[in-house]
Amino acid sequence: MAGQQSIILHHYDRSPYSEKIRLALRMKNLGWCSVDIPNIMPKPLLMPLTGGYRKTPVMQIGADIYCDTAMILRVLEERFPMPQIELPGHEGLSSMIGSWTDGKWFQTSVGIIFGALGDHVPEEFKKDREEMSGRPFDTKAMAALAPMLRDQWRAQLHWIEERLEGGQGAGGGQWIIGMKPGLVDVHVFMNPWFMEQNVPDFLETCFKTAPRAKDWYERMKEIEGQTPETITGEQAIEIACNAAPRLKAAKTEGELQEFVPGEHVAVAPDDYGRDWVEGEIVIATPERIILHRHDEQAETINIHFPRTGFMVRRVG
Template identity: 60%
Template sequence: MADARSVILHEYPTSPFAEKVRLALKLKNLAYSRVEIPVIMPRPDLMPLTGGYRRTPVMQIGADIYCDTAIILRELETRFATVSLRTPGQEGLSQMVAGWTDGRWFQSSVAVIFGAIGDSVPDAFKKDREELSGRPFDTEAMKQVAPMMRDQWRARLMLLEERLQAGRGAGAGNYLIGAKPGFVDVHAYMNVWFMMNTLPDFANTCLEAAPLTRAWYDRLTEAEGQEPETISSRAALDIAKPAAPRLVMASTVNEPQGFAPGETVAVAPDDYGQVWVEGELVHADAQRIVLQRTSPEAETIHVHFPRAGFLVRRA
């Protein structure tokens, strides 16, 4: 039964970014609960927790809310380090890789996938994604660029094959960095999973020329972890309301904008889904910013964001 100590993942099954976190939870063999949120807005029980942040996934532990996979994975590693996904000697590398997988490679995945299935996508989904991205959901444009994006997608996939080939030559090629899975694998896995679960014929054709990547993908897919308990969005909100956020020392460290604890600031992604979440600044450093928010539905919560990829301004 989920409580204020439980890891609660707010997600939906087809989200490739949620799959990153699901894979990390499996590899770390962590128990967790899940809330299946709608693929499109509204999400009335989640918004009081996030302050309006609307990207997927969101992680909750009691009254602490973690927005974006970067801060979710960092927090899971900090709290549950017994099975570590950090690769010694490669610190920082995984987040650099994430910038590539979540950016250029994901963009080509979207173009290939929706260039193929865009005509069957419901209008409500298109409208929602237009609001999220701030751009038209232009299926005709995606169709036109899809052949070129298929080339781009395959080229990026083959970089994994080159890495695995080089690792095998060094005697440790089961995963991208060494003999054990780590965060680099978690990030790189996302786009392959997304394509395999949406356009499997195309993905399998590409993988025919990448046998090491196929074996790597299969190993990660077959990893065994704990089955999550599914709870309602209302139950998650009820868990947050009486809980107290984890104690965080109020501080700022070398802040370029001169922020101080107690100021009201606003945070938003720097690319899409740019909803500004306002709150009282609790803590800020080079990798994390924590806001305190209050609402009738959730009372006092702390909302955590990564710094890289997020904008911060005085409200």
């Protein structure tokens, strides 16, 4: 039964970023609760928790709300350190690799997938993504670029092939870094998984020249974890209402904009989905910012964001 300390993941099945977190949960063998959310706006049962942040996934523990996969992965490792997935040699490097897999490689995946799906993409989905990105979601243009994007995608897959081949001399070669799977593997897994869900024939074609990457990917898919408990968005809001944010001493640390605890600010992604979330600073460091806010439905909550990939500005 879901409680105030349960891990709650707000996600949908085909979300590639959600699969990254689901994989981490399997690797850590953690129990969790699943809240299925729409893949487009409106998201009326999520907005009270996030203050307007609309991207997927979002993790909730009680009245603490964690936005962006980078923040979620960091918190999972901090609050549930065993078994460890940020392994020796992964520190810092996992974030660098995650920036590539979530950025350049993912955008290449998007062009290939939606260029292939073409007219099968619902108009409401296209409109939602146009509103989120601020630019046209043109599947015909993606289809025209797809042959070149496929070359680009396979070239990036071959970086993984080279890494696995190079790791053999150090007694590795089965995993991206080291003798067992870790956070780097979690980041790298996302784009092949996204391809398999949508254009599996293309993925198999790429794997023909990357057999070590294929073997690694198949072993990653075999990782098992706990089956989540399904709860509703209403139940998740009720859990937030009945909990209090985890107690943390207010502080700011080396703020270049000279923010101070309690200051009213707004936070938004720096790429797309720029919906500004307002609140009072609880903590601001080079790694994260935590906002305290009150919502009529969710009541008192703390919302956690990473600093990389997010903008912060004063309000008022």
